[in-house]
Amino acid sequence: MLVTKAYRYELDPNNRQRSHLHQHAGVARFAYNWGLEHRIQLFKDNHGTERFTDAMKQHKFLNSLKESQFPWMYQCSKCAPQEALRDLHRAFKNFYRGLKTGQRVGFPRFKRKGVRDSFRLTGTIRFEGRKIRLPRLGVIRIKERKRSYISGRFLSATVRRRADRWFVSVTVEEEFPDPEPPAGGTVGVDLGVKTLATVSDGNTFANPRALRRRLRKLKQLSRSLSRKRKGSTNREKAKLRLAKMYLKVFNIRQDTLHKVTTYLAKSHSRIVIEDLNVSWMLKNRRLARAIADVGFYEFRRQLEYKCKWYGSELVVTSRTFPSSKMCSRCGHRKKALLLSQREYHCEVCGLRIDRDLNAAVNLVAVSLPETQNACGEDVRLLTSPLGVVEQTSAKQEPNISPRLNV
Numbered sequence: 509m510l511v512t513k514a515y516r517y518e519l520d521p522n523n524r525q526r527s528h529l530h531q532h533a534g535v536a537r538f539a540y541n542w543g544l545e546h547r548i549q550l551f552k553d554n555h556g557t558e559r560f561t562d563a564m565k566q567h568k569f570l571n572s573l574k575e576s577q578f579p580w581m582y583q584c585s586k587c588a589p590q591e592a593l594r595d596l597h598r599a600f601k602n603f604y605r606g607l608k609t610g611q612r613v614g615f616p617r618f619k620r621k622g623v624r625d626s627f628r629l630t631g632t633i634r635f636e637g638r639k640i641r642l643p644r645l646g647v648i649r650i651k652e653r654k655r656s657y658i659s660g661r662f663l664s665a666t667v668r669r670r671a672d673r674w675f676v677s678v679t680v681e682e683e684f685p686d687p688e689p690p691a692g693g694t695v696g697v698d699l700g701v702k703t704l705a706t707v708s709d710g711n712t713f714a715n716p717r718a719l720r721r722r723l724r725k726l727k728q729l730s731r732s733l734s735r736k737r738k739g740s741t742n743r744e745k746a747k748l749r750l751a752k753m754y755l756k757v758f759n760i761r762q763d764t765l766h767k768v769t770t771y772l773a774k775s776h777s778r779i780v781i782e783d784l785n786v787s788w789m790l791k792n793r794r795l796a797r798a799i800a801d802v803g804f805y806e807f808r809r810q811l812e813y814k815c816k817w818y819g820s821e822l823v824v825t826s827r828t829f830p831s832s833k834m835c836s837r838c839g840h841r842k843k844a845l846l847l848s849q850r851e852y853h854c855e856v857c858g859l860r861i862d863r864d865l866n867a868a869v870n871l872v873a874v875s876l877p878e879t880q881n882a883c884g885e886d887v888r889l890l891t892s893p894l895g896v897v898e899q900t901s902a903k904q905e906p907n908i909s910p911r912l913n914v
């Protein structure tokens with residue numbers, strides 16, 4: 509199995525390298541904005557008929573202007589503008605696909621200085637002891653002592669700034685033996701705001717408190733920033749303090765999500781989650797902050813790739829399935845269930861159960877069609893009277909039927 513993995517390290521650049529990194533990020537941003545303007549202009553000139561140019565054509569055009577108009581670009585690797593134009597092309601492709609399919613994908617936007625500084629490089633990327641060699645930038649020290657990757661072909665390196673720190677993500681193509689599905693059986697996972705994840709086997713993962721405390725601090729810091737005079741040193745300092753706090757919050761959230769998703773993918777052969785329509789939920793103002801904070805999108809994204817790594821299967825149920833309103837013992841459906849009711853009490857069979865656990869158990873039940881219970885066959889596309897169940901990753905050994913613990 510060929511797997512593309514990314515390994516992230518923190519760079520430890522000296523002052524000269526630091527300004528060189530800034531320069532590269534600047535060139536990438538410039539190329540992106542230049543390309544965007546160029547495309548908009550093309551569109552206007554041709555009265556909307558020719559709307560596409562590709563990244564390669566654009567890069568050639570930019571190169572032809574380099575010597576006369578942008579000679580300072582020679583100080584940086586040619587990959588930085590090239591990859592930026594590729595990103596732009598992708599952004600346009602997504603935008604047009606959105607128009608076709610009715611998804612809401614925004615028109616590509618201009619990048620601002622100092623916001624999401626990053627650039628991508630291809631070419632000679634190599635580790636040399638505790639240093640990394642990057643094209644044009646040379647050898648830069650990395651802070652981590654141990655290198656976690658083993659072998660494989662380097663595809664690219666993306667360098668990003670977060671607050672005042674620089675990170676490099678190295679994308680590596682690695683060959684792994686096909687994984688055996690883990691022996692843990694099927695579990696349902698209910699995602700929530702108070703409890704991050706409730707697993708149908710009884711395990712729960714709390715949302716870290718450290719996060720909530722820091723969110724309050726975040727508010728305080730952004731208020732303090734808004735009071736500082738524009739262009740002043742104090743404003744810059746306040747900005748950095750805020751950026752550092754954001755990074756901290758991001759790291760805590762990411763750490764929790766990784767722990768949960770790794771646990772799930774490594775120890776269960778099949779994981780059932782609900783397809784939450786997050787964009788709809790984000791419109792609910794009261795929930796919005798809390799949900800964005802939990803990172804539901806990120807949870808699913810991590811689970812998807814980790815399931816492929818560890819040979820487990822991810823099943824996503826349709827969002828019409830009323831997992832929280834249904835009784836997990838007798839199937840009775842409540843008409844309404846307030847968000848504040850933490851315990852599910854069934855008026856038909858008398859079951860009293862934690863609300864989230866009830867939902868998680870229901871998810872397991874809906875993913876198991878009758879045929880599978882009866883003869884233990886692996887069914888590829890599952891349908892149930894309650895809603896269509898879609899499978900995103902179906903990697904199962906043909907002669908191993910999943911063991912079920914329900």
Ligand SMILES: [Zn+2]
Binds near residue numbers: 837839840856
């Ligand atoms: Zn019941």
